[in-house]
Amino acid sequence: xxxDFTSINKIFMAEEDVEKAAFxxxxxxxxxxxxxxxxxxxxxxxxxxxxxxxxxxIGRNMEIYVDDMFVKSREGxxxxxxxxxxxDNLSRYKVxxxxxxxxxxxxxxxxxxxxxx
Numbered sequence: 001x002x003x004d005f006t007s008i009n010k011i012f013m014a015e016e017d018v019e020k021a022a023f024x025x026x027x028x029x030x031x032x033x034x035x036x037x038x039x040x041x042x043x044x045x046x047x048x049x050x051x052x053x054x055x056x057x058i059g060r061n062m063e064i065y066v067d068d069m070f071v072k073s074r075e076g077x078x079x080x081x082x083x084x085x086x087x088d089n090l091s092r093y094k095v096x097x098x099x100x101x102x103x104x105x106x107x108x109x110x111x112x113x114x115x116x117x
Contacts, residue, residue: 011045011049012033013033013034018033047066049095050067051064053092054086056089057071057086061073061078063111065112068112071083071086083104
């Protein structure tokens with residue numbers, strides 16, 4: 001359970017930028033505390049975050065494009081250690097993933113329109 005962790009889509013706004021993303025309604029002025037998808041450059045900021053979290057793994061045992069990511073292993077025996085490394089990195093940076101969107105034990109499938117195995 002990730003109750004005390006930052007969700008993958010809850011990147012906190014820089015203090016100096018909170019006011020710039022305010023919006024007005026008939027009930028008052030509201031400010032985003034976290035980046036809302038749809039704000040300018042949030043995609044680049046998100047990509048920067050996942051690149052930082054998984055910097056030691058990308059290209060070696062993990063591939064990532066925005067919110068599509070997979071852990072890869074040449075040998076089945078190595079896969080558990082590769083997954084553990086991924087979960088350790090998530091925990092170290094206090095990042096959470098949605099378990100409903102995770103799939104484990106896949107030997108082949110589609111990634112960014114390409115079949116991989």
